[in-house]
Amino acid sequence: MxxxxxxxxxxxxxxxxxxxxxxxxxxxxxxxxxxxxxxxxxxxxxxxxxxxxxxxxxxxxxxxxxxxxxxxxxxxxxxxxxxxxxxxxxxxxxxxxxxxxxxxxxxxxxxxxxxxxxxxxxxxxxxxxxxxxxxxxxxxxxxxxxxxxxxxxxxxxxxxxxxxxxxxxxxxxxxxxxxxxxxxxxxxxxxxxxxxxxxxxxxxxxxxxxxxxxxxxxxxxxxxxxxxxxxxxxxxxxxxxxxxxxAPSVEAGRYDLVVDPSNLFLTIHESIGHATELDRALGYEAAFAGTSFATFDRLGTLRYGSPIMNVTGDRTVEHGLATIGWDDEGVRTQSWDLVRDGVLVGYQTDRRTARLSGFERSNGCAFADSPAHVPLQRMANVSLRPAPGGPDTEELIAGVDRGIYVVGHGSWSIDMQRHNFQFTGQRFFRIEKGRLAGQLRDVAYQATTTDFWGSMEAVGGPQTYVLGGSFMCGKAQPGQIAAVSHGCPSALFRGVTILNTTRESGR
Known part of the structure; x- marks a missing residue:
């Protein structure tokens, strides 16, 4: 029908x-x-x-x-x-x-x-x-x-x-x-x-x-x-x-991580999605978890991550939570690059921030969550691109001698500039000599945004790609809620700091 x-x-x-x-x-x-x-x-x-x-x-x-x-x-x-x-x-x-x-x-x-x-x-x-x-x-x-x-x-x-x-x-x-x-x-x-x-x-x-x-x-x-x-x-x-x-409790230290899309989407959301909203980068959104370390003067020069890092903003992908035909300013939605070969090359914009910054047009990111609210610049479907012909998750795990496979999203903490963060998850599997060796508990990974994405050594192929997301992304005062998707493959990160959440909290 x-x-x-x-x-x-x-x-x-x-x-x-x-x-x-x-x-x-x-x-x-x-x-x-x-x-x-x-x-x-x-x-x-x-x-x-x-x-x-x-x-x-x-x-x-x-x-x-x-x-x-x-x-x-x-x-x-x-x-x-x-x-x-x-x-x-x-x-x-x-x-x-x-x-x-x-x-x-x-x-x-x-x-x-x-x-x-x-x-x-x-x-x-x-x-x-x-x-x-x-x-x-x-x-x-x-x-x-x-x-x-x-x-x-x-x-x-x-x-x-x-x-x-x-x-x-x-x-x-x-x-x-x-x-x-x-x-x-x-x-x-x-x-x-x-x-x-x-x-x-x-x-x-x-x-x-x-x-x-x-x-x-x-x-x-x-x-x-x-x-x-x-x-x-x-x-x-x-x-x-x-x-x-x-499962035993994890020993804190530095580990290689293979991060599943079910966890990595949230790290993308917090450390890339919000950080590349142009109103934050310009300082116009600063009240509610606002601003960004990825300031406008760093466009084209900021080394966001390793050379294999390619991230798009997209309001057109099928089944995306932020997908729409036209935004709340009458802009036809589109797809564009935010990070290319590890370098910051774009932002998410509405018509005002685009004009302020000299862009030819907005990329369609204005949205209001109700008829009583004014449109804001809101997040597109921000996604990490897979590697064409890239490895599957098992191959990524096989390349790790001592590490952790992270599955499912949990709690998170990140500063207002979207630079220093800590993420937990739902399930953690010990990796020993390229094989899964049982689950672990009480795991959190900690890094700065640029160090974390700079440590990314490999991304999975399209067969590992999943479009994750959230119904409840908050922004602005008065607060507004938006739904947004983030696609990503599995990915391998080297030498990431792991905390034991039970011991860190003093329990």
């Missing part, structure tokens, strides 16, 4: 509201105006030991008008779905811009908001790549599948508890601007997750193991066979959990 835009969204007075708002903004002298009407539906289901323990289904609908007037931004949002209401919101946005201009002038700043040029695209429609909209699936079917998965794990020896969760989002956006771009878009994403916990009744010690399946820009089919082998993952979890419970 072909995918179509939700009829209930299309039944809203999209174009009339936009026309009223944009006409009012023009009449009040706005140099640029854009209108964005959104409906975001989010649902979650939670089971504890195969019994329902929580459910939520919320929908947020509203619209926003953003203007550039007199060299300043203005923004306002509303929910009154009438032409008069939309015109009033546009007038409020212009009033905000006028007030901002006065404040800026009083502060002695001559900076004016200017936007990088972007062609007008006329009327366009885009729908993300999925087969079955999860919101078309009865809640009873969702609960039944999560229950069946939970019961499988609970039936296994050594599994004491199981938590099962499913998140689903359908995001609809209508956008129109004074240049003539009009877009109607729909994207769907899901995140299934199960966590099995073992408890030693004698000692009281416990540990857990989480599924590795990443969130994805897919539909219900992701849970029923397309894109992930759930049967294989669930079947292997009890034995892996038992081995984790029995």
């Amino acid at each position: 072909p995918r179509t835009i939700d009829e209930s969204f299309l039944s809203l007075p999209l174009r009339p509201l936009a026309d009223a708002a944009l006409a009012r903004a023009r009449a009040l002298g706005a140099d640029h105006a854009d209108f964005r009407l959104e409906r975001v539906r989010s649902a979650s289901r939670v089971l504890r030991d195969a019994r329902p323990s929580g459910a939520e289904d919320t929908t947020v609908t509203g619209y926003a008008v953003r203007v550039v007037h007199g060299g300043s931004w203005g923004f306002a949002a509303g929910v009154d779905m009438t032409m008069d209401g939309a015109a009033r919101v546009a007038a409020q946005a212009v009033a905000m811009a006028r007030l901002s201009a006065k404040i800026i002038a009083a502060a002695g700043s001559g900076e004016r908001v200017e936007l990088a040029p972007e062609p007008a695209y006329g009327e366009q429609t885009w729908i993300s790549s999925y087969e079955i909209n999860p919101f078309d699936v009865p809640d009873a079917d969702k609960t039944a599948l999560l229950t069946e998965w939970s019961e499988r794990l609970l039936a296994a020896r050594g599994v004491s508890h199981v938590d099962a969760r499913l998140w689903a989002v359908q995001e609809n956006k209508f956008y129109a601007d004074t240049a003539g771009t009009v877009t109607t878009q729909q994207r769907v994403r899901v995140q299934p997750e199960l966590t099995a916990t073992a408890v030693d009744s004698g000692s009281g010690r416990f540990d857990s193991l989480r599924t590795l399946a990443p969130p994805a820009g897919r539909g219900w089919e992701y849970l029923t066979g397309t894109g992930w082998d759930w049967d294989a993952e669930l079947a292997g979890m009890p034995e892996l959990l038992a081995a984790k419970m029995a």
Whole structure:
């Protein structure tokens, strides 16, 4: 069945509201105006030991008008779905811009908001790549599948508890601007997750193991066979959990690491994804875990990592969580290089930061997480490229005499400049003379961003590549949340500092 835009969204007075708002903004002298009407539906289901323990289904609908007037931004949002209401919101946005201009002038700043040029695209429609909209699936079917998965794990020896969760989002956006771009878009994403916990009744010690399946820009089919082998993952979890419970604690020191995509995606997110957001590099985003060591003056010269390091920003990859047709400034999305042969060569931009820095155009990274929020420069799908014809994970492991194979993401810590970091994981396997030799516990790897990526000696081939990601990337004040994917192969790093988390914490 072909995918179509939700009829209930299309039944809203999209174009009339936009026309009223944009006409009012023009009449009040706005140099640029854009209108964005959104409906975001989010649902979650939670089971504890195969019994329902929580459910939520919320929908947020509203619209926003953003203007550039007199060299300043203005923004306002509303929910009154009438032409008069939309015109009033546009007038409020212009009033905000006028007030901002006065404040800026009083502060002695001559900076004016200017936007990088972007062609007008006329009327366009885009729908993300999925087969079955999860919101078309009865809640009873969702609960039944999560229950069946939970019961499988609970039936296994050594599994004491199981938590099962499913998140689903359908995001609809209508956008129109004074240049003539009009877009109607729909994207769907899901995140299934199960966590099995073992408890030693004698000692009281416990540990857990989480599924590795990443969130994805897919539909219900992701849970029923397309894109992930759930049967294989669930079947292997009890034995892996038992081995984790029995594993010895790691000895701190320096080790070679083979890092699985299920862990490496998060390191990419924190140390590359955020660090190459241009607003951070320019100092405009500094309040909430802001700024970056990869400052703009280092573009083209910063040795980010080893010569085999190639990283792209991409808002077009199929099933990516940050994939969209046009961003929230009417920019057609694209793919571009961030790091090439280990050197910083690009940033993620919106139209303002692109113009400030002399780029010809934005690469489509403006996004707002709700109709009440102003678009920010947000992260694309930032991915480490595999090596064509490169090794598989077993070959990477075979090249290590003494090391650790890291699987699954855990906790993390990184400074505001995205330079000094520490990451844990879900599963750690000792490598001895090129072979896996049982699990370890209490492992964290620590480095600076450039030292870590500089120690990367080999990347796996396309057969090791996995598109991981997160539903919950936070940025800005007031805070906004965005979903983003990060693809990567397995990779080999030499001589990385390993900490014992239990001993480091003094426990």
